[in-house]
Amino acid sequence: MNLHCDTCPVRGSAACAVLSDDERAALAKAGRSRTLNRGEMLFAAGDDEAACATLITGALKVSGIDKDGNEQILALVHPAGFIGELFAPFAHHDVVALTESRLCVFARSDLERAIDTYPALARALLRRSQEDLLASRNLLEMTGQASAEARLAALIHDFAAAASDTSCHIAARFELPLTRGEIASMLGLTIETVSRKLGELETAGAIRREGKRGIELVDPALLQALSGRQSA
Amino acid sequence: MNLHCDTCPVRGSAACAVLSDDERAALAKAGRSRTLNRGEMLFAAGDDEAACATLITGALKVSGIDKDGNEQILALVHPAGFIGELFAPFAHHDVVALTESRLCVFARSDLERAIDTYPALARALLRRSQEDLLASRNLLEMTGQASAEARLAALIHDFAAAASDTSCHIAARFELPLTRGEIASMLGLTIETVSRKLGELETAGAIRREGKRGIELVDPALLQALSGRQSA
């Protein structure tokens, strides 16, 4: 399926936004659109011909499997995010869709060529990569020494921010994109602890649960206080 | 102090290695050499005019401070490594020398200009950034659900690999670049636990301690087994 950049919702924010219309049109010839359903994998750790992609809609997770077979979520990818290890001979982690997702996929070799052809693209990808690095380090800080409750509070706060359309305020109500098990694997906790602490956050009056995945922020300030972060 | 690329030990492996001699000479005009002693800071979190740098010799740590004042080490930087957040308005983390270190420092504005002038440099920095991202995610995996003993074993193994000059084997003897407290902050443990587990690794016959910082690898295979990793 061919790309339709004209109607692309992340046209202005993805890496390819730095290209001129002509350049983007040329790049689009090499790429193609792809849709993944929840649970479908874009590529797996160890794949030697892993593609690169920009996420258009939906959400992805980047995860690794330790030797006991436990999954660990290392990063989430939101729309306009870029996926792909350009210089590694093979992929180091799995990339899986959390919700139905639409992507703009490129073969790695094509993208490497594009980087050389369009210097602005390399710069844009460098910027994204640095942002990803920052996100990864933030997750490190979060899981470093914080209590289970603080980790959960911080994660919920982040999700609320990500669920909001405008960047200046956070959503008061949203659906968790992750199952309890996925939250646990991301925060280095167990399913049971996540479930218990969610209950305690509700009892404390910080949030209200709606069904299995719905979260309403009752007291965002309290949530942030429990997360042990500076007010942003 | 001016740069002397001719005698630079990381001339072949740092980001600037992708430049031609002429290009590097031009870039060198904008940069300058700087030496840091152990504990000296390159820049602090919040600095709005944080520089960028390539590490020539020594070792650095990238760390954050949580609101209780506890330091958390987020990454280590080895020679040829690049430091600097090119697109952020201010630095997010502290960067501090672990040992006496020599760096090649650039103002951020100069480096941004260089990226535009030399596309190959952007590509090289993108590559480094992706490697840093991978390292950060590896640390995430390591601190995610592993036991204190496994984390220590893995860290010691990594240090042994980093201390080796050739990439194909690991050093049998080396000095830990970190204090117990720094190891603890990097692994999300306490000083006491680090000290105890080091003792247990010695009792188990995996390592031998020499003074406060010296480590001799008695049984590397055992160490790797305890770290819970695949044999590389």
Next chain:
DNA sequence: CGCCGCATTGAGTCGCGTCAAGTATAGTGG
């Protein structure tokens, strides 16, 4: 020498993991 930073060691406690039931909710096939 006396002080200070770093490391070790011990005793006690607690948070979170483990194990084990038990409860929704959706999907499937009869």
Next chain:
DNA sequence: CCACTATACTTGACGCGACTCAATGCGGCG
């Protein structure tokens, strides 16, 4: 429409591993 199953989630009891608190050892330096 209803059993039947699968998957996700919740809840409780219990134990262990790592943190906390506290004391001691050790080396460097003024």
